[in-house]
Amino acid sequence: MTADYSGTQKLNYLNNGFTLKSWLLTKDHKRIAIMYLITISLFFLAGGIFAATIRLEMLTPASDLLQTGTYNKVFTAHGILMIFFFLIPSIPAVLGNFLLPIMIGAKDLALPRINLLSLYIYWIGGLFTVWALLQGGVDTGWTFYTPYSTTFSNTYVMAVGLGIFINGFSSILTGLNFIVTVHTMRAPGMTWFRLPLFVWAQYATSLVMILGTPVIAITVLLLAIERFAQVGIFDPAIGGDPILFQHMFWFYSHPAVYIMVLPGMGVISELISNFSRKKIFGYEFIAFSSIAIAVFGFLVWGHHMFVSGQSIYAGLVFSFLTMVVAVPSAIKMFNWTATLYKGSISFDTPMLYGLGFMGLFLIGGLTGLFLGAMGLVVHLTDTYFVVAHFHYVMVGGQVVAYLGGIHYWWPKMTGKMYSEFWGKISAMLVFIGFNLTFFPQFILGYLGMPRRYASYPEEMQVLNIFSSAGASVLGVGMIMPLIYLGHSLIYGKPAGDNPWLLPGLEWRTSSPPPTENFEVMPVVTWEAYEFGEDSGLDLEAARAREAAKV
């Protein structure tokens, strides 16, 4: 298991061909993941710049930096880029693509050509959307509510809609590929209940992807046809029903929230267990709670429509189901906490992100219950309380988990170790900056500040300044990894095959892994997260070995 410092470069997926063609026509899931990583980072940067613009505008009560129309386009662009082009593909397409086959002991995903196709579809959909945003953008909000989007908005609704339509098929194909791979590609001995929980989370996410995404595809298509032909089923002027659009939109977009957070929960299960050096508490409960979230997630979309004309009886049912869907998330939280108990915890950078996730997701999840309560939501709907809630889940949950996962698997993906010192600083900056940005927004929302306006009353300025200040700290925390991870690519120390001394299959192959992942096909004879006495993974013994060598 020790690293090979002899200087001879082993053949791995990175040095197996250097031409552009060897990348663009690759069927290797690891290369596809790296190309996803680069593209997604660009979209994250673009979405982040729009976020910074929003926070700059909100420094002052008047709409002085941006005109109100431009402001609408800026927050729409922020939402669309972040949700459809960063959050949804983030963990599945980068970490899932890279690690899922390795974690189950396969040479590749089951359908490598489909995998490459999904990357190309993502690129085409992304280019289409970026082109439309450059042409003048769209001002409907990422929700595209009708009839504003079909009849009144004078912006590039159709072009952006089609970009999202195209992009949807990328996520469908990724989900399809993961489901097939988990079913058929597991190595001998890798039973369902030996799968790492990251794989379970990816599987549950994939179910949501193939069941939900086609519905948003057809909805956006109907929207585009309606806008183009000026006739359709969402137009109240001829007897159509705009609420139907909201039903169809949220039938996907609520489960999409779980596409955005379930993979993050998978990463956290890995981090918490591995950095406590302890078998995870309640493996089966965490595994099945992922599936439960995927299933119940499809039954709660109506809680986005409590005040938009849905019947109150439907509202009652949706409110109840919203409480139900919180249970599996709570099960995960309890199990992670129990795993930490009496664990041998080390506070490496990934673990800092992991613990940060637990704090932030706790707040994000609990405030979700406020918004699922039918009475309270009348006061809170469409305020900054909602904004703060979903940022706590999306950024505090998924983005933090994504960054944690990137740090955790960086030595495996690149073979290089990043600077632990700067890693810890950035993890803490992200945590502090995030809370400073979004906690004031809970208070603002409770005080009644509505979302999506470029101006606000003067008495709300202090909290808004806190929020904008926090955003700049958060921004620094997010940009730092770009620098020290990039730096580590060239100057980083060789990581060795198993820098964290962990039992998972991905740590039993070389770093970076060879093109077909393993020299010899592995046969799995151990349970997941096994840190037993005889596993050879005793941290102190390993440190003693290293010391003896020196």
Next chain:
Amino acid sequence: MSAHSETEKFHYHEPGLQHQFEDMQQQEESVSIGMWMFLVQEIMFFGGLFTAYLVYRSRYPMAFAAGSNHLDAFWGGLNTLVLIVSSLTMALTVFYAQKNNRNMQVLMIVLTMFFGAVFLGVKAIEYTDKFDHGLVPVAGWNKRVPAHAGESHAAVKPCWEVDHNAPAEEHPNPRGEFQFTDCSLVKQAQDGNYLTAAERVGYFSNGQIDGNKFRDKVRIFYYLYFVMTGLHALHMVIGLGLMTWLLITAWRGRYNEDYYMPIEMSGLYWHFVDIVWIFLFPLLYLLGRHFMH
């Protein structure tokens, strides 16, 4: 499940085996699950449209009945028959591949393609008919029929007395707009007292039947008709593309009893597209016909 326990025994590679699999059985399982997952995805895709159809049909049953009555159940029925027969020839293609019979494979693929093409031809005839009669729901996308001087008295009649079976020339449509002048079903439902709540609002202005408001609801029916059958036809065109590829490879003798997954998978797709039509036909052509026949 994962069926590759005896891996490193021999290194014979079957011709169709992709590098990431251990053996043909694993590959076939993967491809088959993948195809089924794709079809699940397709069901959800069409499911959105069927939901929209059900919502509006239950709201405006008379408008949907009136719209249905202007679709030709003969052409629709013929197409149903054609597609069912094409499913048979598709299934026989798989059968003959399993029997190592190249010539019959090719013949059956050609027949499947022929029936697919007939279906699309009939669809074209129907679409042309809608174009001629002002039933395409997009303004300007219908045949332009200039107004005749001196025949304006026809417009004076209330909409429930208009004879919609009159030749197209008698319905002037100078700007190619969606036209639907016959609201006799509303009158009938009003007299029989079976209008839905949505209809009592949706078809009337000041207590009077409003021909224009009724026309808008029929327009929703035709909007759904064109989107649903249009997407279905698009799937047929993709199916024909698959068949062309199968025809070329089958002609070269690619498929035999050991390797026929591409035929079987294309067959699954083809049957799925047929089944969508099996639902579209009664929903669009048959429901509500008894109101006029």
